[in-house]
Amino acid sequence: xxxxxxxxxxxxxxxxVTAVNDLNLDIKDGEFLVLVGxxxxxxxxxxxxxxxxxxxSDGNIWIGDRVVNDVPPKDRDIAMxxxxxxxxxxxxxxxxxxxxxxxxxxxxxxxxxxxxxxxEILGLxxxxxxxxxxxxxxxxxxxxxxxxxxxxxxxxLFDEPLSNLDAKLRVQTRAEISKLHQSLKTTFIYVTHxxxxxxxxxxxxxxxxxxxLQQLDTPQNLYDHPGNIFTAGFIGSPAMNFFDSTxxxxxxxxxxxxxxxxxxxxxxYAARVQPFLGxxxxxxxxxxxxxxxxxxxxxxxxxxxxxxxxxxELMGSEIYLYLLSGKKQFVARVDPRVRVHxxxxxxxVMNMDSMKLFDPKTEKAIYT
Amino acid sequence: MAAQTLPQxxxxxxxxxxxxxYGLVYAxxxxxxTPVLVAILTSFRSNSDILARGFWTLPNSISLQSFFNAWxxxxxxxxxxxxxxxxxxxxxxxLFLSSLAAYALARFNFRxxxxxxxxxxxxxLLPFQILLLPVFRLTDWLGIYNTYWALIxxxxxxxxxxxxxxxxxxxxxxxxEILEAARMDGCSEFGIYSRxxxxxxxxxxxxxxxxxxxxxxxxxxxxLVLLQADALKPVTTxxxxxxxxxxxxxxxxxxxxxxxxxxxxxxFIFLQRYFIAGLTLGSSK
Numbered sequence: 001x002x003x004x005x006x007x008x009x010x011x012x013x014x015x016x017v018t019a020v021n022d023l024n025l026d027i028k029d030g031e032f033l034v035l036v037g038x039x040x041x042x043x044x045x046x047x048x049x050x051x052x053x054x055x056x057s058d059g060n061i062w063i064g065d066r067v068v069n070d071v072p073p074k075d076r077d078i079a080m081x082x083x084x085x086x087x088x089x090x091x092x093x094x095x096x097x098x099x100x101x102x103x104x105x106x107x108x109x110x111x112x113x114x115x116x117x118x119x120e121i122l123g124l125x126x127x128x129x130x131x132x133x134x135x136x137x138x139x140x141x142x143x144x145x146x147x148x149x150x151x152x153x154x155x156x157l158f159d160e161p162l163s164n165l166d167a168k169l170r171v172q173t174r175a176e177i178s179k180l181h182q183s184l185k186t187t188f189i190y191v192t193h194x195x196x197x198x199x200x201x202x203x204x205x206x207x208x209x210x211x212x213l214q215q216l217d218t219p220q221n222l223y224d225h226p227g228n229i230f231t232a233g234f235i236g237s238p239a240m241n242f243f244d245s246t247x248x249x250x251x252x253x254x255x256x257x258x259x260x261x262x263x264x265x266x267x268x269y270a271a272r273v274q275p276f277l278g279x280x281x282x283x284x285x286x287x288x289x290x291x292x293x294x295x296x297x298x299x300x301x302x303x304x305x306x307x308x309x310x311x312x313e314l315m316g317s318e319i320y321l322y323l324l325s326g327k328k329q330f331v332a333r334v335d336p337r338v339r340v341h342x343x344x345x346x347x348x349v350m351n352m353d354s355m356k357l358f359d360p361k362t363e364k365a366i367y368t
Numbered sequence: 369m370a371a372q373t374l375p376q377x378x379x380x381x382x383x384x385x386x387x388x389x390y391g392l393v394y395a396x397x398x399x400x401x402t403p404v405l406v407a408i409l410t411s412f413r414s415n416s417d418i419l420a421r422g423f424w425t426l427p428n429s430i431s432l433q434s435f436f437n438a439w440x441x442x443x444x445x446x447x448x449x450x451x452x453x454x455x456x457x458x459x460x461x462x463l464f465l466s467s468l469a470a471y472a473l474a475r476f477n478f479r480x481x482x483x484x485x486x487x488x489x490x491x492x493l494l495p496f497q498i499l500l501l502p503v504f505r506l507t508d509w510l511g512i513y514n515t516y517w518a519l520i521x522x523x524x525x526x527x528x529x530x531x532x533x534x535x536x537x538x539x540x541x542x543x544x545e546i547l548e549a550a551r552m553d554g555c556s557e558f559g560i561y562s563r564x565x566x567x568x569x570x571x572x573x574x575x576x577x578x579x580x581x582x583x584x585x586x587x588x589x590x591x592l593v594l595l596q597a598d599a600l601k602p603v604t605t606x607x608x609x610x611x612x613x614x615x616x617x618x619x620x621x622x623x624x625x626x627x628x629x630x631x632x633x634x635x636f637i638f639l640q641r642y643f644i645a646g647l648t649l650g651s652s653k
Binding site for chain 2: 051052053073074078079080082083084086087088089090099100103104147151
């Protein structure tokens with residue numbers, strides 16, 4: 001059991017690429033931290049630095065109360081689940097899990113007990129004699145997790161462990177990993193590019209982009225209060241809509257003017273928006289906060305907007321509407337009972353309580 | 369009607385070309401196998417029978433005497449063990465050393481990696497004939513001329529280039545994450561090589577072992593140059609020395625050749641899967 005701390009961590013590769021740029025993270029013992037970001041954002045590199053598979057260019061990594069910069073991977077008290085599972089093809093499932101323990105000269109009966117316990121938890125008991133190539137993708141994935149569990153490490157590392165599974169299995173395994181975390185109560189550090197995985201499993205999410213940490217917060221706070229345009233656009237699906245706008249009106253009655261439509265700033269935000277009166281801002285509105293008129297919830301500060309339907313996508317429980325306001329396209333997730341066709345004009349309602357504003361220069365949230 | 373005749377003529381054309389191909393294949397096979405068959409037949413005959421009636425005749429009596437003669441008088445009883453004494457250590461040495469070199473070249477990024485790799489490839493491309501004299505003098509200087517060691521050491525070093533090239537390319541195809549997983553599991557670097565990489569390289573090693581066994585076992589040139597003592601000679605040069613020594617006893621030479629071929633044929637029969645894989649190994653990544 002241990003926490004993990006990244007302290008001004010840099011990773012520069014030969015050729016001048018800075019994969020991780022001044023990363024600071026304080027991960028508490030027992031936390032489930034998810035590093036998320038688009039490919040090439042440095043999240044996997046950060047994990048590999050922690051695992052000891054890459055050398056740190058600058059900074060310190062702490063596991064528990066010691067700096068592990070120069071500690072070889074095997075002595076860091078960590079275990080890792082790889083994206084490709086990286087099972088040993090020539091060993092049985094049992095030996096795959098037992099390998100690390102054998103190398104550590106764990107007593108035989110102890111190895112046997114731990115492997116069988118892990119197999120029990122993961123439902124692998126009947127597969128222990130099989131070779132990896134005789135297993136399905138989901139089973140291989142569980143063996144990879146099992147190999148990590150038997151080591152009883154202080155920290156678990158996961159490098160996109162679900163990305164090779166099909167959609168249905170991914171959802172199922174996601175829940176299993178969450179359950180595993182709850183029962184083991186060990187620190188989990190999990191890398192993914194899938195914001196849904198991040199949202200559903202994490203105690204806290206670290207959003208990364210171009211090697212720089214964008215925001216570190218709980219899933220709920222990240223969703224409700226994104227710190228900048230990148231995080232706002234990355235978390236949530238479909239992504240948040242952004243409109244280049246201007247704050248107009250008077251201090252008593254301010255509007256977000258997006259050119260083709262104008263919505264009133266709700267009273268509770270007035271004080272914080274006021275300094276931007278007359279200035280350009282980026283107005284953000286999540287698709288789920290745009291409703292078709294007549295289907296909006298009752299307790300919101302609503303603002304009417306008209307738009308033309310461009311494309312409709314029925315998802316079953318909801319409809320994604322791709323709408324045009326002038327030439328600007330945006331998306332709304334509306335009630336499935338809404339009956340519209342491409343080309344129709346539609347009256348919509350925005351939930352202004354959930355509005356976001358960003359400074360176009362710094363891309364930072366004006367208030368969240 | 370016209371629409372029907374066209375496919376028919378095409379089918380007829382295909383049939384003809386198939387006959388042609390099969391005919392050619394059988395003709396080539398026959399041309400290839402006839403000398404072997406005649407050799408087998410001859411080995412069962414007596415020398416006087418051949419001297420009287422020539423090779424291309426039916427035998428008037430059949431016996432295993434020539435094999436017996438080749439084994440005892442012909443000296444195969446010590447030539448054949450010599451071949452193994454030279455081939456097996458050279459084979460093991462080649463595979464062990466080249467797999468070590470290949471592992472380093474495939475898995476580590478270090479300055480000069482490429483240069484070293486190209487030197488290995490270049491070594492494999494070198495025509496060994498031009499090295500006859502230098503190698504002869506080197507063995508003399510090393511004091512291993514006219515010993516088994518001369519052949520073992522030089523077969524090993526000459527085959528290293530090709531084997532390293534093949535194994536390095538093969539090891540590159542092993543996913544790096546498997547090795548990283550082993551590192552995190554607590555494997556030492558040599559442990560990763562011996563417990564993970566080598567077992568995963570077995571197909572390539574088996575293919576190379578088959579190829580290399582045949583090459584080293586069949587070597588004539590180096591055995592001729594580096595060994596003088598009859599007691600040390602492998603089958604290849606041993607058989608050659610039979611010529612003239614026993615007033616050209618053809619049946620003994622042929623029976624001896626067949627015995628000498630047997631190990632490579634056996635290796636090929638049991639490992640032919642790997643042999644064929646070996647021929648194309650390294651040609652694609």
